[in-house]
């Protein structure tokens with residue numbers, strides 16, 4: 001059992017949990033994730049490590065309510081236990097001194113790009129963070145990320161804060177600007193990562209994306225997480241989750257992600273008893 | 281030729297039209313009367329040929345005699361001496377090619393139903409725990425052993441080493457113990473409660489279990505060697521093989537491992553009470569001809585598919601699946617398409633599977649496995665409209681451990697190089713057994729390997745074995761069966 005020590009509602013439908021997990025905390029590196037089960041009848045879902053503290057033996061996850069399981073998770077309180085948690089899984093982000101790196105995050109991924117930004121800074125990079133959210137209510141950790149990055153650019157789809165538009169707009173300007181960008185790292189919704197990859201493709205700047213296919217075990221046993229990268233099949237949980245965005249078959253990934261839409265909606269309705277369908 | 285006076289006693293089964301709508305066990309087990317009748321047929325042969333067919337050498341005439349003499353606690357004792365998982369083996373062992381094949385009555389088609397009797401005794405024990413003496417455990421040796429995985433190989437060695445007085449900890453990556461027994465083999469052949477009960481018996485011997493613990497990632501084998509006196513790897517062959525065909529990653533194409541894990545480990549057949557979904561196609565194609573393919577096909581049928589095909593590239597005679605399970609599948613209405621092989625998966629504009637294209641095959645000259653090699657018949661392509669396809673073409677060992685333990689030598693299929701008699705790997709202090717050494721095989725062969733390794737580890741821990749890593753013979757490293 002993994003005890004929840006702290007819960008926070010960071011923004012609309014986005015939650016932070018600090019959890020007791022000494023073993024995971026002692027091994028964690030930037031870019032890795034855990035697979036957890038909320039209850040004995042629950043499904044296994046992957047969530048990225050946002051923070052970890054080996055001394056105190058705790059890890060932090062930040063998640064957005066996307067359906068039944070994340071909704072159920074959000075209802076847990078301090079002192080409650082998470083039934084199962086396996087990790088750290090996946091390959092850590094490759095960190096060296098690249099020069100200047102643009103780190104692009106969308107939605108909940110503000111939380112999970114922070115360890116990457118910190119590690120890149122420690123390795124001597126200049127880091128420009130670009131964060132995009134739908135609307136101002138969904139923004140959190142702005143000050144933290146501003147301090148940790150050399151520069152922070154914010155966008156909202158509806159223009160309620162920062163620049164109006166998508167993260168690809170400032171990224172494009174950056175690429176066309178005077179400063180040379182040596183690498184782009186993107187984490188967030190699949191469509192966003194697809195368009196970032198399309199944006200950087202003409203210039204050929206290496207673009208690393210953190211893929212989020214549906215997973216079951218997270219150990220390389222089921223093949224549920226397979227993605228086509230450069231025409232080869234890769235298992236995101238053990239070969240990834242980070243891949244060269246220019247080589248990923250994005251449409252296939254999105255198709256696989258929507259395999260269970262009907263059942264997920266049904267599960268959400270059963271859980272909330274509202275008869276309402278949920279899609280965020 | 282030996283001829284029995286009475287024929288082999290049939291075991292009651294759920295009727296086909298009923299069972300294809302539920303996940304309850306198909307085979308219902310003998311009643312006490314049936315077991316006694318069946319046991320009375322055994323000749324108690326002086327040379328007990330049957331025992332040679334059992335990889336763990338159960339005293340078969342011994343436990344059958346105890347059934348006949350109404351001494352069921354005695355029968356449990358005889359079985360448990362050599363097989364800590366009788367309820368599982370009695371259900372899933374391929375008895376017809378093992379113990380029963382060597383029974384003197386086999387030639388007349390009337391072998392003693394050793395597996396069914398074994399199952400009967402195990403099931404009786406579960407209901408009568410208070411009547412059975414607990415297994416004796418030796419005085420503690422103070423030696424610590426790490427056992428990686430919790431499939432049949434690991435469970436067996438954990439029990440053996442615990443009985444020898446060693447301090448055993450099992451490390452399992454998933455959230456439940458049992459390996460393939462719990463995530464692969466469906467409840468209608470092996471109920472998870474049976475696996476759970478037999479695992480509890482092993483825990484009662486003092487074996488500790490660490491779940492959610494992936495060795496190779498959370499802790500390396502070298503790190504384990506720092507805190508344990510010996511390590512056993514029973515990590516199985518869990519990495520699914522794909523064919524690298526166009527369209528293989530379309531939505532709707534599963535590996536058998538994923539499909540069965542969703543249905544069994546995650547209990548997707550009880551969705552939404554259990555939260556993991558599974559896509560139930562109307563038309564389903566399962567590719568392969570082994571036990572795994574049968575299990576996937578019969579699970580798909582039970583989930584409500586209208587039509588389930590099994591596409592196999594050789595003919596019926598070459599199918600590696602157990603005969604009994606193939607017959608069950610026929611009865612339930614599975615349609616077999618022999619001598620055909622997929623060439624590509626076809627999707628709609630949304631990249632969702634809608635059909636598979638197959639090509640007809642014909643059998644050529646025998647290959648290294650002795651079976652005739654299937655060859656495509658050019659121009660014979662045909663399509664099969666399906667919305668779910670399940671690829672059941674076998675598995676290889678997962679490279680997580682070997683890639684982080686340079687001392688462990690592997691074959692070109694990723695299986696561990698091991699001494700066959702002792703299970704010693706090329707890394708001192710590390711033993712292995714089961715599917716991780718042989719590639720996909722059977723429950724009982726994994727258990728047999730584990731028992732041999734237990735004897736060797738015990739010797740090592742007691743100081744008899746002084747040349748760690750120095751003498752081992754390579755296993756043959758044959759190509760794993762499909």
Ligand SMILES: Cc1cc2nc3c(=O)[nH]c(=O)nc-3n(C[C@H](O)[C@H](O)[C@H](O)COP(=O)(O)OP(=O)(O)OC[C@H]3O[C@@H](n4cnc5c(N)ncnc54)[C@H](O)[C@@H]3O)c2cc1C
Nearest residue numbers: 045046047048063064066067068069070212214215257264
């Ligand atoms: C490596 C990795 C890291 C992730 N990190 C985070 C994170 O830090 N924070 C966060 O909010 N989300 C993260 N996700 C996504 C998160 O796992 C899904 O939002 C979650 O599983 C949705 O489950 P649900 O039952 O609440 O919603 P559902 O209604 O079941 O699903 C909503 C959508 O989420 C996806 N999804 C569903 N089940 C799974 C599953 N078992 N595995 C992966 N995706 C699934 C599907 O695309 C689905 O359509 C990550 C995903 C991956 C693969």
Ligand SMILES: Cc1cc2nc3c(=O)[nH]c(=O)nc-3n(C[C@H](O)[C@H](O)[C@H](O)COP(=O)(O)OP(=O)(O)OC[C@H]3O[C@@H](n4cnc5c(N)ncnc54)[C@H](O)[C@@H]3O)c2cc1C
Nearest residue numbers: 429431432433453459460464495515516714715721722723
């Ligand atoms: C669907 C199906 C049906 C089958 N039907 C039959 C049958 O009818 N009869 C029969 O005799 N055999 C059958 N088999 C084969 C049989 O189940 C296997 O041969 C047997 O389970 C192998 O046992 P094992 O202990 O070697 O490994 P497994 O049972 O594979 O167990 C390995 C365990 O190790 C864990 N593990 C792996 N890597 C790590 C790691 N790095 N750290 C921690 N844990 C790890 C896995 O999660 C797993 O639990 C079937 C197999 C399948 C898939």
Ligand code: SF4
Nearest residue numbers: 334369373378379395
């Ligand atoms: S364990 Fe398997 S092979 Fe051995 S006697 Fe029992 S059924 Fe036969």
Ligand code: SF4
Nearest residue numbers: 322323325330383384
């Ligand atoms: S060979 Fe058959 S009849 Fe003879 S002892 Fe074994 S089970 Fe009994």
Ligand code: FES
Nearest residue numbers: 218220222223237
């Ligand atoms: S999630 Fe099962 S193999 Fe990656």
